[in-house]
Amino acid sequence: MSGAGLDSATLFALTGAILIGIGVYGFIVHAHLLRRILAFNVIGSGIFLMFGALGFRGAGNGTDPVPQALIITGIVVALSLTALAVALLVKLAEEEGGATLPEEQPGRGEAE
């Protein structure tokens, strides 16, 4: 990395970092919950990409297999959480006809 230009691992890691940045931006600025769930997935992809790139041991040494195993597990976890989130979102849209969460008044909570 030190001044010798970008090798491919660094490029992948930086791409991952950029994806994380885009995802965080999306998560914060969008109130629509589907966009937030998508942003969550973009951040997740960024993290996985970065993780994979950080497992690169340099040319000729191959890659560390542990991050790959962890990434696969992580993808499964992210997939199931996304599925749950989308299912809840569909239910919310059916119940209330919208897909955003209004700011709640502190102290009063959900009315029953």
Next chain:
Amino acid sequence: MTAPLPGAFPALELLIVLPLAASLLAILLGGRLAPRIVLLLGPAMLVVTAVLAFQIQTQGPVRVEIGGWEAPLGIALIGDGLAGVFLVLTAIVMTAVGVFAQKPFGSEGAETTESYTFWPLYFAMWAALNAVFCGGDLFNLYVALELLTLTAVAMVAYGSTRAALRYLLFALAGSLAYLMGIVLLYSATGTLDIELLARQDTIEATRMVSGALMTAGLLAKTALFPLHGWLPPAHGSAPAPASALLSSLVIKASFVIIVRIWFDVMPDVAGTVFVQLLSILGAGAVLYGSLLALRQTRLKMIIAYSTVAQLGYLFFIFPLAGGAAAETPWAAGAWSGGMFHALAHGLAKAAMFLAAGLVIEALGHDRIDDIKGIARALPLTMFAFGLAAVSLMGLPPSGGFLAKYLMLTAALADGQIGLALVMLAGGLLAAAYLFRPVNRALAGDYVPEVAVVTYWRQLIPLGLALLSVALGIISEPPYDLLQVGRSKVAVEGIDD
């Protein structure tokens, strides 16, 4: 050590395998028989945790390398005192709630949506909790924590979709931050095993950043002020058995990981600023949560905001640990006090939510203004509520008293007057917000007409509340268990 059996008994493995198998079995058996599984599994889990506690007490910390694969490649389970007490708490609360839920989530002859869907979630939550409490690998903890979140969010969805989504969004953000911390830590150290990490000397900056990311993520899941916004609607609107599990156990899981990170993995990089930040957030939680609890109009919302407040105390262990080791006769007084607080709160809060659930069953609502005289219709239930309140306020001789006493003496001996004042104020505020519903329940002189609530179900919150009080009287066995394999940092303090 008479028989070789307890030493070889695979207690840690069974604590995860049994509920996971029960979860799958519950799907296979369907909603008519699934509720009955807990009547077998509950006692079995109590026995297994008792054996584990005995193993830990007599042989010291247990460490199991799953499948014989050693770290860093394999995944380890650790059974030390910290894991032991929380596993016992989980077994007690889970069994009690499982028996209680036979009615709202049971089946009378025919399968219902509730009786079919609740039990797989319930058993999976049990497995996830146990996996978090004895997990020895940070990534494995991540997976267990996500399974826990999945089940917890689904349980909240029984009450309110909106609250469940709000909870899930906080949890998603938290899990990404935690995952990012893991990625950085692994790339710097090449391992995620807690014991190996504790021995590693990597660059302080990397560990600081990854520790901060993991902690931030876990704080969102623990709902420490100011990240508590999701908790009251979620815990307040879920069905009573689910609220009891969420408030007493689920939020403790992410807290235990924070303790593992800062007391076991990287105590040397914490620094004064970080420790003070946690204690300020904790103090904010105690005061803000208590004040909002005073304003609530529904019984379950009071209990939920009380959880926000009581969580704050847990974070006082970071500035207080070790500070007064020389002056107090108990080693690690503040640390043990914090853990006792988690245990006493777990028992008391489960009792309160179950009691509130019975009030709702009897009246059809839990509006404080309209529960006048309920104590005469459900005397056992309100007695349980009152006993749990005694422990939450920290009145002697309850477990809550012992916890606050240990932390308060540590704070005073260490000269942290501000924290001591917050603790005292928190106790007084708890008395105020818990007195309101008790006062209304005792008001009037007639017996209100209510739906029938069976006698034996009123005994469950009573039992939990009695245990919470008894924790202060019979405190030696859990205290001794807690000290096994305790981090040295708990005695010496994080700061230095």
